[in-house]
Amino acid sequence: MARKKKKLFAAADGTALDVIISSPESAISGVILVYPCIGGTSRMYMVPHGELTARGYTVVEFHPRAHGRSEGQMAMASSLKDLYYLLFSTGLSEYPITAVAHSAGCNALLQVNLSALHLEKVFFVQPVFNFAESMEYMYEIGTDREFLDAISRWTSDREQLEKYLYSKRWLEPAVWYRDRLRQKINAISVNLKLGDFLEDFYIPGFETIDHIHRMRDRLVFYLSTVDRWYPVSTTRQAADTFNIPVVFMENAKDHFHQGCWNDIWNDILDRIR
Structure with missing residues (x-):
């Protein structure tokens, strides 16, 4: 037992x-x-x-x-x-x-x-x-919304999050840092700093x-x-x-x-x- x-x-x-x-x-x-x-x-x-x-x-x-x-x-x-x-x-x-x-x-x-x-x-x-390759693949075959569905529990503004992540360009470090996406996504996060999570996993990959x-x-x-x-x-x-x-x-x-x-x-x- x-x-x-x-x-x-x-x-x-x-x-x-x-x-x-x-x-x-x-x-x-x-x-x-x-x-x-x-x-x-x-x-x-x-x-x-x-x-x-x-x-x-x-x-x-x-x-x-x-x-x-x-x-x-x-x-x-x-x-x-x-x-x-x-x-x-x-x-x-x-x-x-x-x-x-x-x-x-x-x-x-x-x-x-x-x-x-x-x-x-x-x-x-x-x-x-x-992780970056995974996201690129999902954008290419049109399943990126499944990822958004999975992480939306950590945001108070799903519509705004979709605008930030509308294309795979956010995966480019130059775009991510230039547009200050970590800070912007953290500002609409709940229970978890979603911007920190995305930067930690998906920018280095x-x-x-x-x-x-x-x-x-x-x-x-x-x-x-x-x-x-x-x-x-x-x-x-x-x-x-x-x-x-x-x-x-x-x-x-x-x-x-x-x-x-x-x-x-x-x-x-x-x-x-």
Whole structure:
């Protein structure tokens, strides 16, 4: 029987983070780390706590700042810093870690210091290797409104936000800084400094394809055949380049693999026996 804890974990600076931990009744054999997409929650991934803890794993569903019920400002640097602090302060960094990440969570894990954390196996679901590339792709195929829908919860003026982000030109650093878009978007933000978030993630982009080689021997990709948020062709090319196994989820209709998470977890369970 798993001992499941839903709690707010205090980061080093006191920020309350939403962390779900399930521990086995017996000795711990390893850690399953679950890292969600931007602004998302691992609760939609149907994590099989009982099956994993029965095998001796401690399951950690980590929500970076502004994800799930976590407080604080979303930023890549703080996300990684908080992850290290969580794992080291709880002693879980001493165990081999199997990581399961979705979308932007894959980008974050590709930046992890592998000398600090022992990532034994890594499973990426619909990875995004560059945030700016993701946005450019969405503008090109006409799905940018889906992104606006996702971030509109952090603005008091959706119409004005659409005017600021009406084309992909905001992704150009010269345009972003010249037009002071960070300050303007922050002025219409609620609960999160949306301008800071966009500048942190999308202006640098965080290109991480070149990081794949560091963990190529422990990676598996799970892909849908169609993705409205990031080009599947880019991920397939990366898989070919680095010889990464790919599992195509034929029933997955979008970036979020709705209805397919049970199948993903069953495959992961087979691979970690």
